[in-house]
Amino acid sequence: MLTEDEVKHIALLSRIGLKEEEIPQYQKDLSAVFDFFRELETLPTDDVAPIGHITGRTDVMRSDECEEFGERGREQMMKNVPETKDGFVKVKSVF
Amino acid sequence: MIRLLHNKLVAGEITAVDLAKQYLKTIKEKDGEFGAYLTVLEKQALEEAVIVDERLKRGETIDLLAGIPGAIKDNILMEGIRATSASKILDNYIAPYDATVIAKLKAVHTVMLGKTNMDEFALGSSTENSAYQVTKNPYDLTRVPGGTSGGSAAAVAGSEAVWALGSDTGGSIRQPAAFCGVVGLKPTYGRVSRYGLMAGASSLDQIGPIAQTVEDVAIVFSRIAGYDPHDATSADSGHGKKYEDYLGGDVRGKKIGIPKEYFSSDLDPKIRVLCDQALEYFKSLGIEVREISLPHSSFALPAYYIIQPCEVSSNFARYDGIRYGLSINDEKSSVEEKSTLLETYLDTRRHGFGPEVKRRIMLGTYSLSSGYYDAYYLKAQKVRALLKQDFEKAFEEVDFIFSPTTPEPAFKIGEKTTDPLKMYLGDIYTITANLTGVPALSFPIGTVSEDGKELPIGGQLQGRWFDEETLLCVADAFEKEYERCHSV
Numbered sequence: 001m002l003t004e005d006e007v008k009h010i011a012l013l014s015r016i017g018l019k020e021e022e023i024p025q026y027q028k029d030l031s032a033v034f035d036f037f038r039e040l041e042t043l044p045t046d047d048v049a050p051i052g053h054i055t056g057r058t059d060v061m062r063s064d065e066c067e068e069f070g071e072r073g074r075e076q077m078m079k080n081v082p083e084t085k086d087g088f089v090k091v092k093s094v095f
Numbered sequence: 096m097i098r099l100l101h102n103k104l105v106a107g108e109i110t111a112v113d114l115a116k117q118y119l120k121t122i123k124e125k126d127g128e129f130g131a132y133l134t135v136l137e138k139q140a141l142e143e144a145v146i147v148d149e150r151l152k153r154g155e156t157i158d159l160l161a162g163i164p165g166a167i168k169d170n171i172l173m174e175g176i177r178a179t180s181a182s183k184i185l186d187n188y189i190a191p192y193d194a195t196v197i198a199k200l201k202a203v204h205t206v207m208l209g210k211t212n213m214d215e216f217a218l219g220s221s222t223e224n225s226a227y228q229v230t231k232n233p234y235d236l237t238r239v240p241g242g243t244s245g246g247s248a249a250a251v252a253g254s255e256a257v258w259a260l261g262s263d264t265g266g267s268i269r270q271p272a273a274f275c276g277v278v279g280l281k282p283t284y285g286r287v288s289r290y291g292l293m294a295g296a297s298s299l300d301q302i303g304p305i306a307q308t309v310e311d312v313a314i315v316f317s318r319i320a321g322y323d324p325h326d327a328t329s330a331d332s333g334h335g336k337k338y339e340d341y342l343g344g345d346v347r348g349k350k351i352g353i354p355k356e357y358f359s360s361d362l363d364p365k366i367r368v369l370c371d372q373a374l375e376y377f378k379s380l381g382i383e384v385r386e387i388s389l390p391h392s393s394f395a396l397p398a399y400y401i402i403q404p405c406e407v408s409s410n411f412a413r414y415d416g417i418r419y420g421l422s423i424n425d426e427k428s429s430v431e432e433k434s435t436l437l438e439t440y441l442d443t444r445r446h447g448f449g450p451e452v453k454r455r456i457m458l459g460t461y462s463l464s465s466g467y468y469d470a471y472y473l474k475a476q477k478v479r480a481l482l483k484q485d486f487e488k489a490f491e492e493v494d495f496i497f498s499p500t501t502p503e504p505a506f507k508i509g510e511k512t513t514d515p516l517k518m519y520l521g522d523i524y525t526i527t528a529n530l531t532g533v534p535a536l537s538f539p540i541g542t543v544s545e546d547g548k549e550l551p552i553g554g555q556l557q558g559r560w561f562d563e564e565t566l567l568c569v570a571d572a573f574e575k576e577y578e579r580c581h582s583v
Binding site for chain 1: 174175187188189191192284285297298324327328393394396397398400401408412415416417418419420421422424435436437439440441442444445453454456457458460461464473474475476477478479480481483515516531532560
């Protein structure tokens, strides 16, 4: 079973704010799933090469060109930004 | 059904506007009950229908899918239209561009009626994780339609759309299709562009069609498939193939494999009976049925529930309250009043995401965190390689792999929401196709009786990579044989 502190740590790494009262439920739910993963320990895989996806394609290249979305595209993108300043996306201060 | 409607449009027996109006009317009358749609696009649908009617009036030839009303899952972007993925974090998000599949459908002048409900960010198996509404199964309103493309499947089953697009990461097209008694195709990974589909687990996600018949699925699939330079995993093959043209071909001598691991003693006897009956239909079509083994099957589910959350946790870093969507900073946890970036992340994601999304992000983040990567993600990727080998070996012997789509019929609303692991276990038959990338189709094989209601059961055929035409051809032959035997 994951400890309370472990759940808090995972939540912080995940950038998800958790309330104290929510922690026991996540402890229970996440631990049950991690226990379920243990089934994989019974399968020897030392000699197996992992695959990330099935297409077998690697390093798909394209020329490094800017695709112009146009004024309308820019406007539509910026409309979704929560906070803007002078046509730029505004980011909160880090500290 | 699409061909029939197309012929009526061309013959002038109906107009595209009348057809669109008829479906919009059904939505108005029935969707309060079904809850399939999040957004209805009445104006856009009618405008497109007018264009189709004008073209017909000028004597122009129109595409098979032109003017045929369909529905789009809400995680697929349509320019200028709200796209929430059924999440509060995207409550106010307006898509700035068209997904490739939407651009392709617009090019053939199909009519899009609206955006359908789903599990939030396509995480779940029942559409109960939607932040907006519960979608009900048209066969029994006390039951779920399946998920995550539950709105799309319910819309088709409830006659609120002729066809619909869903997305499938672990069964999200096939399982709702099975629960709602319709046909659903998860194409080979790479066959349909993912550009403009909100990324869930990028190595598993595919867009695909849901419709009443195999032929309808083939018609929609032909119009969304194909290479797209905007998706680096898009396959450069099968250009302009019309899959509906392959239907009706000779299926005699094809071989179907029955994995012994999928038919263990704990399979519901009522579903087993329907599977046995389905195999008899295949045999009467001249198809050979033989037992095969997929030895690593039991490891697919844990491997999937590592890989999927890992990719989700990485992809969902984009929901940060900075670039789009919800932005909240209300829990000033620091001593100073000034809000910081970290607080915005924490608060936005706490308020914006539902419980299942949070669970998956945390599962994935932990599995990828330092010290655990080898034990979880790397291990799961190795299991994935073994599963692929199982399939390669099986396809040396047989052409298709048959199983039920789900281990049970549609379950009651609320029955599994308190136990996430129980919900995950229902994906047993569908997830392997995503891990191995093969195309897989769910189609009705009969019904079982529960509480006095007849609930549909789906059968699943998995085929060779990029061989959707044979898969659709055999399923179409089955469908016709099934109809013939049941119409007497």
